[in-house]
Amino acid sequence: MSAPILPSEKLFKAGVTHGFTTRALGDVLGSLEPWERQAGLPRGSVIWLNQIHGTDALVVKQPADICAREKDMRYDAAVTDRKDVVLTVRTADCVPLLLFCPDSGAVGVVHAGWRGTLAGVVTSALSAMQENYGSQPERILVAIGPCSHACCYEVGEEVHRPFRERFGSEAVQILGSARHVNLVVANKTWLIECGVRVENIDVVDLCTCCRKELFFSYRRDGAMTGRQMAYIVAGAKTDMEELTLDGDEE
Numbered sequence: 001m002s003a004p005i006l007p008s009e010k011l012f013k014a015g016v017t018h019g020f021t022t023r024a025l026g027d028v029l030g031s032l033e034p035w036e037r038q039a040g041l042p043r044g045s046v047i048w049l050n051q052i053h054g055t056d057a058l059v060v061k062q063p064a065d066i067c068a069r070e071k072d073m074r075y076d077a078a079v080t081d082r083k084d085v086v087l088t089v090r091t092a093d094c095v096p097l098l099l100f101c102p103d104s105g106a107v108g109v110v111h112a113g114w115r116g117t118l119a120g121v122v123t124s125a126l127s128a129m130q131e132n133y134g135s136q137p138e139r140i141l142v143a144i145g146p147c148s149h150a151c152c153y154e155v156g157e158e159v160h161r162p163f164r165e166r167f168g169s170e171a172v173q174i175l176g177s178a179r180h181v182n183l184v185v186a187n188k189t190w191l192i193e194c195g196v197r198v199e200n201i202d203v204v205d206l207c208t209c210c211r212k213e214l215f216f217s218y219r220r221d222g223a224m225t226g227r228q229m230a231y232i233v234a235g236a237k238t239d240m241e242e243l244t245l246d247g248d249e250e
């Protein structure tokens, strides 16, 4: 029996409405209803990005329907402090990232495949939260959701080399004669370089490609497979004792 929606422990403790759906809820490209019902979300509040493996972040300042009418929505990241919208990305091996600032209640969502990871799409979300909501990276909580891990993420030399050069040996692997990259390590590298604390990064440690019973996987099942949803809703300011900056030099 698998849970229909997996939480991040850190975001759960912070009281943030969020989650990563599993295939128990079906393909979110087919119908959003089972997910909306299970998650208790109001209908019509979903921010649906037209993910293009780019690096731009959308700042959501209006309700979801107005946003969809006025923007062309070609983004792979979004941030907001509005509590009446649900930020989402769909994935089926790419990395979904959820961000939460306990000081402002602002949130962010990111879709990072190998292209977006290499280009640092997650830094766009961090910058947008900083610029718009005053979020300090060292205070932001980040959840890295289920994605294809290095075990299943085989690439060619044209991808392996830039990963090796940019993120170091920890982000790449050679398995037999095959080249693999580790998208989780690469995204963590960006986050830590930007000032996010390693103890504030939560990895939901499940490979979408290995765990067939839980997830859709593009690499395992091909382009016609379903998609998972990662989602987050802006919350109240949260005073978590886990977040106190003890040990800070200042």
Ligand SMILES: [Zn+2]
Binding pocket: 148, 149, 150, 151, 152, 207, 208, 209, 210, 211
């Ligand atoms: Zn795997």
